[in-house]
Amino acid sequence: MTLTETTGRHAAVSAVPVCVSAGRAAQELTLKRGEFDLAVHLGLIGTEPASGGARPRIRQQEIDRLRALPGFPESVRGQVxxxxxxxxxxxxxxxxxxxxxxxxxxxxxxxxxxxxxxxxxxxxxxxxxxxxxxxxxxxxxxxxxxxxxxxxxxxxxxWRARNWRSRRIDRLLGRTEDPWARAALQASALDPVQLAEVVEDPYERAYLARVRPDSAFGRPGSVSGREVMMRLMLADDPDEILWRRVNLTLELDQAREIRPAPRPGYDPALRVAPDRLASDRLSREHMVPERPMAVRTAPHRTMPPGPGQRAGQTGRASRRPAGRPGAGQGLLVRVGLRKPWRRDR
Missing domain, CATH: 1.10.1660 (Multidrug-efflux Transporter Regulator; Chain: A; Domain 2)
Known part of the structure; x- marks a missing residue:
């Protein structure tokens, strides 16, 4: 092996970031585990995403940055x-x-x-x-x-539980760009009945349950603690339920345009298009605020048939296959505020 090859190999190894576990990071930052988990939740400590269901880890460089702050460790502990x-x-x-x-x-x-x-x-x-x-x-x-x-x-x-839910979901939304994971976070605040009314496709509901992000850290706790956590996660106010249903519908629209939910025969090679994720980030300004205002629906306009379309088939319908549940229905129908229109009335 030549000297150039040896130098290149050592440079490649040194470029790989050194990461440590959560317990090791908390020990080096002199934080209790609860303080460390809260610091991660608030975004005060950056984490490295892990794949394959593994726990996120902390870069040694991030630990060194925090330890170099003036007044450490009180500068970090005081914020949590x-x-x-x-x-x-x-x-x-x-x-x-x-x-x-x-x-x-x-x-x-x-x-x-x-x-x-x-x-x-x-x-x-x-x-x-x-x-x-x-x-x-x-x-x-x-x-x-x-x-x-x-x-x-x-x-x-x-509103204590409601505000806690909102803060938690907003923090987790800020950590992910994946449209299905974002929709799953909105769905996590709805009970199974509410969720089934918004997401009629069982394959989509199963996919939302599988890709839902969890807190970056946090110990499982007792059985009673997990039961309380599950109860507190569910919206219990009509305004909050409506807010989550509308935002879930909007997030699902964006997720379906990027990739479908997997089902029998799904091709695992199907990936998210990076350019679609970038455009998706710009469209989030249309998300409904916490106090929802009256929702307006744009009047339906019939477009001339395009190439490969039959007369009477519109461009809007062509983007949503008729076989998908909720296809062709307006936003108010899909969130349960209006009954679907029937031709035989």
Whole structure:
């Protein structure tokens, strides 16, 4: 072997990034495992995607970057410091009842939770966000509760689980560009009945369950903890359910245009076109906001038949095969807000 070949081989080996496991990374960053998992969830620690179902790993270069920050390790630990209701109320200088009321109406949103000895959900809040809220909204901290706040609490409003779901799904959406994985995240907030109404094709539902991303890290926990997690993942408010159904429908439209869901006879060589992923990223500005406004549907226009089309067959129908469930139906029909139009009426 010549000197040039030896040098080239060593250069290729050195170019491969050195990665370590989550436990090793948490130890080097002097973080507890819960703090480390939350830092990854918040995007404070970058991860390397893994294939074949393996756990994501951390680059040694990322660990060195964090260790070089001024004030390490408090500079990292302080960003993931959380507080429960009692500690949060003390930080804000309010009663626990007032603090809980502020959380229930969505003024402050939980970032994590755990189960206490009675298997009750204990919500956790980022300390930095609590202090920022106190500086931003001093009138809600001191003095009498506003009338709107009292009305919402008397009506039983509690948006803590909803806001936690939204934060979690939004974080996971920011980690993936795959259209089917994004649709799976929207589908994860719907129960099986709601999901079957939006996604009628059983092969598509099975594919969504298979490609749904999970949190990058996090230990499985007890059986009761997993059961609570599954309950908290499901939307339980009509507005939130509608929001997820509409966004799932829009994500599915983009996913189906890039590649179909696998079914018997599926060719595994079928891959996502990179140019379609780039255009898909630009189209996300049309996603429905959390408080959905009235959905307008564009009037149907009959286009002249193109090459290979019969008279009366439109370009819109040609993009969606008639054999696929929901083909040719409008958005309101597909999310369950309008009954399908029948010709024999």
């Amino acid at each position: 410091r959380t507080a429960g209701t009692a500690e949060g109320a003390t930080l804000l200088g309010v009663s626990t009842v007032r603090f809980t009321g502020l959380a229930r109406i969505g003024c402050i949103s939980p970032v994590a939770f755990y189960l206490n000895r009675y298997r009750a959900v204990v919500w956790l809040y980022l300390v930095d966000e609590l202090l920022a809220f106190a500086a931003r909204e001093p009138d809600l901290i001191a003095g009498k509760s506003p009338v709107g706040m009292r009305v919402m609490l008397e009506a039983g409003t509690d």
